[in-house]
Amino acid sequence: MREKLVISVSGKGGTGKTTFTALLSRVLLSKTKRSLLLVDADPVMNLPRALGVDISKSVGDIATEIRRKIDNGELPASAAKQDIFEGEIFESLVEGEQFDLLAMGRTEGEGCYCYVNRLLTQILDRLTSNYDITLMDMSAGLEHFSRRTNRNVDVLIIVIDSSRAAFEAAIRIRDLAKEVHIDFKRILVIANRVPESLIPLLSKGLEENGLDFIGTVPEDDKIAELNYLGKPIFELPDSSPSLNAVTEIAEGIGLLDEVTMMKLLGIE
Amino acid sequence: MSFDDLPVDVGVIYEGERVRGKDMFVELGGPKIEKKFELALARSMDEVEDERITIIGPDLKDMKEGSYNPFAILVEVAGNEIEPDLEGVIERRIHEYVNFIEGMMHLNQRYDIWIRLSKKSFEKGFNSLEYLGKVLIRLFKSEMSIIEKIQVTFITDAKELENRYDEAVNRYNERDARARGLKDEDVDTFYGCSLCQSFAPTHVCTITPQRYANCGAISWFDGRAAARVDPKGPLYEIPKGETIDDFRGEYTGVNQIYAEKSLGKVKEVSLYSAFEKPHTSCGCFEAIAFVIPEVDGLGIVHRDFKGEAVNGLTFSSMADTTAGGRQVPGFHGISIEYMRSTKFLQVDGGWERIVWIPEPIKKRVLEFIPEHVRDKIPTENDVTTISELKEFLKTHDHPVVNRWTELEAEEETAAQVATSEDGAVMVPGEFTAMVGGVGGGIEIIFKNARIYAEKVIIRRKVAGEKRK
Ligand SMILES: Nc1ncnc2c1ncn2[C@@H]1O[C@H](COP(=O)(O)OP(=O)(O)O)[C@@H](O)[C@H]1O
Ligand code: SF4
Ligand SMILES: [Mg+2]
Numbered sequence: 001m002r003e004k005l006v007i008s009v010s011g012k013g014g015t016g017k018t019t020f021t022a023l024l025s026r027v028l029l030s031k032t033k034r035s036l037l038l039v040d041a042d043p044v045m046n047l048p049r050a051l052g053v054d055i056s057k058s059v060g061d062i063a064t065e066i067r068r069k070i071d072n073g074e075l076p077a078s079a080a081k082q083d084i085f086e087g088e089i090f091e092s093l094v095e096g097e098q099f100d101l102l103a104m105g106r107t108e109g110e111g112c113y114c115y116v117n118r119l120l121t122q123i124l125d126r127l128t129s130n131y132d133i134t135l136m137d138m139s140a141g142l143e144h145f146s147r148r149t150n151r152n153v154d155v156l157i158i159v160i161d162s163s164r165a166a167f168e169a170a171i172r173i174r175d176l177a178k179e180v181h182i183d184f185k186r187i188l189v190i191a192n193r194v195p196e197s198l199i200p201l202l203s204k205g206l207e208e209n210g211l212d213f214i215g216t217v218p219e220d221d222k223i224a225e226l227n228y229l230g231k232p233i234f235e236l237p238d239s240s241p242s243l244n245a246v247t248e249i250a251e252g253i254g255l256l257d258e259v260t261m262m263k264l265l266g267i268e
Numbered sequence: 269m270s271f272d273d274l275p276v277d278v279g280v281i282y283e284g285e286r287v288r289g290k291d292m293f294v295e296l297g298g299p300k301i302e303k304k305f306e307l308a309l310a311r312s313m314d315e316v317e318d319e320r321i322t323i324i325g326p327d328l329k330d331m332k333e334g335s336y337n338p339f340a341i342l343v344e345v346a347g348n349e350i351e352p353d354l355e356g357v358i359e360r361r362i363h364e365y366v367n368f369i370e371g372m373m374h375l376n377q378r379y380d381i382w383i384r385l386s387k388k389s390f391e392k393g394f395n396s397l398e399y400l401g402k403v404l405i406r407l408f409k410s411e412m413s414i415i416e417k418i419q420v421t422f423i424t425d426a427k428e429l430e431n432r433y434d435e436a437v438n439r440y441n442e443r444d445a446r447a448r449g450l451k452d453e454d455v456d457t458f459y460g461c462s463l464c465q466s467f468a469p470t471h472v473c474t475i476t477p478q479r480y481a482n483c484g485a486i487s488w489f490d491g492r493a494a495a496r497v498d499p500k501g502p503l504y505e506i507p508k509g510e511t512i513d514d515f516r517g518e519y520t521g522v523n524q525i526y527a528e529k530s531l532g533k534v535k536e537v538s539l540y541s542a543f544e545k546p547h548t549s550c551g552c553f554e555a556i557a558f559v560i561p562e563v564d565g566l567g568i569v570h571r572d573f574k575g576e577a578v579n580g581l582t583f584s585s586m587a588d589t590t591a592g593g594r595q596v597p598g599f600h601g602i603s604i605e606y607m608r609s610t611k612f613l614q615v616d617g618g619w620e621r622i623v624w625i626p627e628p629i630k631k632r633v634l635e636f637i638p639e640h641v642r643d644k645i646p647t648e649n650d651v652t653t654i655s656e657l658k659e660f661l662k663t664h665d666h667p668v669v670n671r672w673t674e675l676e677a678e679e680e681t682a683a684q685v686a687t688s689e690d691g692a693v694m695v696p697g698e699f700t701a702m703v704g705g706v707g708g709g710i711e712i713i714f715k716n717a718r719i720y721a722e723k724v725i726i727r728r729k730v731a732g733e734k735r736k
Contacts, residue, residue: 035288067485070484070485071484071554071604073604073605073608076378076440076444077444077445077447077448077487077489078356078443078444078446078447078487078489079356079377079378079489080360080377080489080490080492080493080494081485081486081487081490082490082493082494082497083360083363083375083376083377083493084376084377084380086375086376087375087376087377087380087382088376090286090375090382091299091382095288095289095290097290100288100289110571110572111483111484111554111571112483112484112485112552112553112554114463114464114483114485114552115461115463115481115483115485115486115490116485118463118502122497122498126284126286127286129284130284130285130286130288
């Protein structure tokens, strides 16, 4: 099997993680032939709507259900739960023409999830290894770092807006990544909806903190319009400024070209 | 073993391969098909025609691209050492082996199997179930030498499948019933789990057929499946080793794993005791068996029990005492499933030693409580204080009452010891005490505990000393 790339999109809430994830997947699908798995790792689950996809069940729902069945002794005594769980997770995968989508959701209820989470990690690792690119829309919280949901991530993209809080969150994410020894190949920062005039200052601030600033996405009225109409961002016209900006960013990271992509993965 | 005569590759590297919806040629079984199954059956030698492959219904090449099809796999094996107990193990290998095939995906098990064949592999020539049968037969024979004869049947005809479906389900039910009856004596391997070591560094769960994991999530069968997939992972085999004492559940293999995994902190464990060298408790346990010294019995409190147990303590305050991966005599983390086991705390007296249990749990495990004590164990609806408890046990003639004769004789002399002004004994730091009546020199460690009691008897019992 070929080498796989896992990209995770993090940052403070409301900075534009979900929007950027949707835009980037749109670019990857139109400019490359790579198979794509999208993972909505934010319990709020905004990504399906941004993509215009319906989900019936989240992985969290399934895990909760499994835990409940364990408690009530409803699972067959001599069958292995890992097999049952894996089957059910695969069932919750939304299989599209262009990409597949998995919504993580959240687990509910008490009881120990150590085992269930362990199974989940194994199952997800196996699943992601089937796609050329896995793109994860993370939650604003940082607990996924300590839970090491990110542990197989190659490229960590941090989205910031012009707020101080978003900037500070970026620095915290960078530090946390080091603390928990996740070996990202690259950590990159994207500025979303930041006024042109602020860019030089922002760029300097990021540089001083050793953060790799790779591009900006402009405020896009068309996004606002689709938003208002309740339509998926995925329907943005090709010529949209935000889409052009993300295309440039994808190119800059090296995602659109076979040679640069291999370099990104550390294969010469 | 060679698969050169097959149109596609076969090997472990394909194991994690998933066939995506848009890449699949056909789906066999799966969520869109109501009835499907896979079944391994132990047969006698004359019932199996070696290496025969039978296909009942349309073959792959007769199926429409993109279609969903009824599907059953029947693997019948025979051999001198083949017995029905092995059916589960053999059946699970079907899952592994099908996944070894390039462009084939197998998920789930039993009546939930879900198989896909990719367009690519179909186009390469994998157009008959005959090939699948060949792979299964070769892999089974090479990996399980006890299989002397094997025949494989595929059913894609809905009617034929329907006819055989109930028989399969009955077989699973029988197997589950047998699994529930599986005894620790019947196996020579247990499984260990160290998943909880991140917050309880000396903790190991020993998972046996009759002692479920503390969290209630992992059965011996789950352990077996996990250890096979990832033997170096947090779930691993524990060879039982020598049996030191099968009543107490002491095994050299188990002790050795504890010594290793706890870095020498825990050396010996009696699997079926809450008092003596008890199994460690991490933090994930579903319930706690806690000592009630006044009546020389054990209470049980579970995670969802919101109020105070009969001893005035909540689940969470007792959980603090119990957790952390130590061996705390008299505070013992357990699963609900373990209460259904005939080995349940058998060293301590089993159900005859249980003197209090919350109603919801009692209901859940009722049929597993021996009839002669069922009505003698009160719940929060019967008693709420220790004195009420005592009274209840006495009037219902609970078996622990027989243990009291000794205790009561002591009470008279020890009565003046206990009470401080507010009726609470503050126990600073950590201290160790012997609990009267528990037998055999037991240690109880209190850490920053605040103990409320009407009366406390703490007595040192020296070997050979006469009762005062
Ligand atoms: N470049 C942009 N132009 C216009 N609106 C945007 C842009 N980026 C984000 N938004 C809007 O801002 C809101 C928050 O963005 P979202 O991607 O959901 O943030 P996050 O996922 O980080 O919480 C959404 O309503 C989104 O449509
Ligand atoms: S409680 Fe469960 S998860 Fe924790 S160590 Fe025991 S078996 Fe493993
Ligand atoms: Mg979001």
